[in-house]
Each structure stands twice: as C-alpha cells, then as structure tokens.
Amino acid sequence: MATGQIVAVYGAYGHTGRFVVAHLRERGFVPVLSGRDAGKLRELAASHPGLDARPAPVDDPAALDRALSGAAAVVNCAGPFATTAAPVIEAALRAGIPYVDVAAEIEANADTFARFADRARAAGAVIVPAMAFFGGLGDLVATAAMDDWTEADEVHVAYGLNGWHPTEGTRAAGAVSRERRGGRRVRFADGRLEYRDDAPPTLEWTFPEPMGTRSVIGEFTMADVVTVPSHLPVPDVRTYMTVEAAGEVTAPGTPAPAAVDERGRSAQTFVVDVVVRSGGRERRAVARGRDIYAVTAPLVVEAVHRVLTGQIRREGVASAGSAFDAPGFLRSLAPHITVETLAPRP
Numbered sequence: 504m505a506t507g508q509i510v511a512v513y514g515a516y517g518h519t520g521r522f523v524v525a526h527l528r529e530r531g532f533v534p535v536l537s538g539r540d541a542g543k544l545r546e547l548a549a550s551h552p553g554l555d556a557r558p559a560p561v562d563d564p565a566a567l568d569r570a571l572s573g574a575a576a577v578v579n580c581a582g583p584f585a586t587t588a589a590p591v592i593e594a595a596l597r598a599g600i601p602y603v604d605v606a607a608e609i610e611a612n613a614d615t616f617a618r619f620a621d622r623a624r625a626a627g628a629v630i631v632p633a634m635a636f637f638g639g640l641g642d643l644v645a646t647a648a649m650d651d652w653t654e655a656d657e658v659h660v661a662y663g664l665n666g667w668h669p670t671e672g673t674r675a676a677g678a679v680s681r682e683r684r685g686g687r688r689v690r691f692a693d694g695r696l697e698y699r700d701d702a703p704p705t706l707e708w709t710f711p712e713p714m715g716t717r718s719v720i721g722e723f724t725m726a727d728v729v730t731v732p733s734h735l736p737v738p739d740v741r742t743y744m745t746v747e748a749a750g751e752v753t754a755p756g757t758p759a760p761a762a763v764d765e766r767g768r769s770a771q772t773f774v775v776d777v778v779v780r781s782g783g784r785e786r787r788a789v790a791r792g793r794d795i796y797a798v799t800a801p802l803v804v805e806a807v808h809r810v811l812t813g814q815i816r817r818e819g820v821a822s823a824g825s826a827f828d829a830p831g832f833l834r835s836l837a838p839h840i841t842v843e844t845l846a847p848r849p
Contacts, residue, residue: 510807511535511574513559513591514581516543518670518760519605519635519796522767523580524551526800530808537570538581561587567594576807579604582672583679584611588632592619596628601810605635605799608676610683612638612729613696616820624819631826634806636773636795638726639823641742643833644777644842645731646824648788654736655781660727661719663710663774664748668760670796673752691728694738708743710776711789711845719743734825737779760796768794778847785847790833792840801839805832 510527514520515536524547527534534554536544541558548556559566561581567590571577577595581587584606592615595602606612615632623630633639641660649655669677687698704721723744731740751757760769775790792798806823809815815826823832833842 506531507533508575508811509533509535509573511537511557511571511577513537513570513577513579513587514539514672516540516547517580517582517672519672519799520580521547522797522800523578523605523803524554525766526804527578527807530804532804532807535570535574561590564590564594564597567591568597571595571598571600574598574600575811576601576603578803578807579606582606582608582676584608584676585614585679585683588615589618592630595630596622596626599628601629601631601807603631603634603803603806603810605639605803606633606676607635607637607673607726608680609689609696609724609726609729610680612726616729616733620820627818629810629815629818629826630820631806631810631823632820633726633730634803634823635726635799636802638730639802639806640775640790640798640840641725641727641777642730642822642824643827643829644775644788644790645727645779646735646829647833647842648777648779648786648844649735650786652779652781652786655779656737657739657741657778657780658727658731658735658737659741659743659778659780660725660731661708661710661743661776661778662723662725662748663708663714663717663745663776664795665745665772667748667752667771667795668758668769669752670759677752688722689724689728690722691724691732691740692738694732696728705746706743708776710774714774718746720746720749723749730822730824733822760794766797768797771795773798787845787847788842789845790840790842798839801836805835 559570
C-alpha cells in the first residue's frame with residue numbers, strides 16, 4: 504500500500520484514465536488530475552473531492568510542469584499518444600520523475616524508444632511505454648513463458664476477446680495510426696516492422712477451453728510487436744484477434760463500452776494465449792480476465808508501485824517484460840488477471 508505519494512494522471516477524465524485514478528486511490532496513492540480539457544477535469548474532480556485538477560495543453564510546457572509539480576510519477580492515459588507522449592515525457596524528464604503510459608499505438612511506442620532511449624538512460628530516468636493490456640500484458644506473459652530461454656524463433660500472441668466495444672480514444676488512436684501508415688497494415692517479421700498493402704490472413708486458433716477453436720485475423724498487429732522485440736531476441740512476433748472482436752472495433756456503429764457492475768467494468772472477457780517457439784520446442788502461457796480497459800488500471804498502477812519502490816530491473820526506456828520481474832508481476836495482478844502455463848498446443 505502506498506503512503507500518500509502523489510501520481511499525476513494525464514488524461515484522467517478518459518475512459519481508461521478514470522479506472523487508473525480509482526485504482527491509484529485504492530492502492531493508497533493521491534492522484535493529481537490533469538489533461539487537455541479543463542471542463543472535463545472539473546467534472547471529474549467534483550466526483551473525487553479533495554483531488555487537485557490541473558489542466559495542461561500538450562503544447563504548453565509551463566502548464567505541463569505545473570501539472571507534474573510535486574508528483575512522484577506521471578501516468579499518461581491521453582491518446583492519441585502520437586500527440587501526447589513526447590510532450591509529457593519531456594515534462595517528466597524536466598521534473599525528474601518516472602513516466603508510464605498506456606499507449607497501444609505501434610508507431611507512437613516505436614517513437615518513444617527511438618527518441619528517448621539514449622536520453623533517459625543517460626539521465627537515469629525511467630520511461631515505461633505501453634504498460635497496458637496491449638503491449639504490456641502480452642510482453643509480460645511472453646517473457647514469463649520464455650523462462651530460461653535466452654532467445655526464441657517466434658512469439659505468437661492470440662487475443663481471444665468475446666467482443667470489443669471501442670472507446671472514443673481507441674477510435675481516435677486508430678485513425679492516427681492508419682493515417683501515419685497511409686492505410687497500410689503492419690507486421691513484425693525478420694526482425695523489423697513491415698508495411699504491407701495486402702489483406703491480413705484469416706485462420707483458426709485453438710484457445711484453451713471453454714473458448715476453443717475460433718476464427719482469428721492473423722497479423723492483427725498490436726503494440727506487442729514493439730515491446731516484445733525491444734528486449735527479447737525474437738525475429739518474428741505475430742498477434743491475432745478473434746474475428747468477432749476485430750469486426751466490432753472497426754465497425755463505425757459499434758457502441759462504446761457499457762458498465763455492468765459497480766466498478767464500471769463492461770461484460771467483455773478476454774483470453775490472451777501466448778506461444779513461444781524455439782528450435783522445434785514450444786512454451787505456452789495464458790492470461791484471462793475481464794474488460795481490457797479496466798484491467799489496464801491494475802497493470803499500470805502496479806508498474807508505478809514497483810518503479811517507486813525500486814523493484815525495477817533497468818533504467819531508460821523499458822517495456823514491461825524488460826523493466827520488471829515478469830512472473831512476479833503477473834502473480835501480483837490476481838484476481839484482476841490470472842495466468843497459467845499450459846502444455847504446448849497439439
């Protein structure tokens with residue numbers, strides 16, 4: 504339990520940001536509410552009496568500095584991260600505090616590694632991008648599955664979502680990524696990102712029961728293609744998405760997530776099936792949970808806790824699997840996420 508340490512949350516009024524604020528309070532932190540929209544911040548602050556609201560446009564360094572003043576760390580929940588990540592990281596570096604974000608945008612995460620790795624390492628700073636369901640969880644599970652292997656030939660991350668009602672932020676981030684790619688799709692093969700004009704394949708993936716065999720979009724590429732190879736020597740990282748979920752997240756008429764419990768979670772469930780292959784051998788681990796947006800909160804807050812208590816393996820820009828003890832981190836997420844090691848698939 505934290506002892507009143509202040510953590511700034513940029514984008515605190517967003518769908519994921521609200522879960523992060525609530526979970527920080529549950530863990531004993533004191534969130535500072537920040538973001539670009541002063542009106543939305545006032546509304547959120549009214550539901551959290553006693554919390555400080557500090558508006559800060561991303562193009563106003565002085566306002567960002569005020570937002571982070573006195574904070575022990577900052578969590579960036581405000582997408583599109585192509586717009587927000589660099590300015591908030593710069594503010595964190597000026598303040599001398601750790602930065603953690605929940606970016607799912609492939610290019611934005613790649614930019615963070617490319618732009619800040621050397622500076623952060625030289626400054627002894629900690630920057631953890633993609634500390635979320637996409638990018639962070641897959642990286643942790645893959646790292647744990649690797650165990651004592653020092654390298655692998657392939658990592659496959661299959662997302663078994665029973666549905667996907669996207670938030671406004673997810674839609675905005677997706678639009679920015681599509682624009683940056685010129686409408687092309689991306690995959691990670693032969694040790695690099697490839698941009699392609701062809702359609703992704705559709706194939707069958709056998710998830711553990713009760714989900715079983717489902718049709719998935721192959722090379723439905725998520726942030727794992729940045730986080731996993733950032734520290735694991737794996738030349739091919741492929742991610743997959745159940746057809747139903749892929750169809751919903753791309754359809755313009757799909758509604759936003761609807762709360763069905765007192766915590767604000769939706770009825771969405773997930774299975775993340777990770778297979779690691781090396782020289783004809785295979786290892787497999789599976790994570791299960793509920794609501795990909797809500798479950799990002801315990802992921803990112805546990806990361807903040809571990810950074811602030813010195814439970815981190817390296818400084819600089821580091822993905823979840825590189826920054827933390829992956830098996831221990833995953834165990835700490837119960838009951839929000841359960842992880843088990845399975846026998847190789849037949």
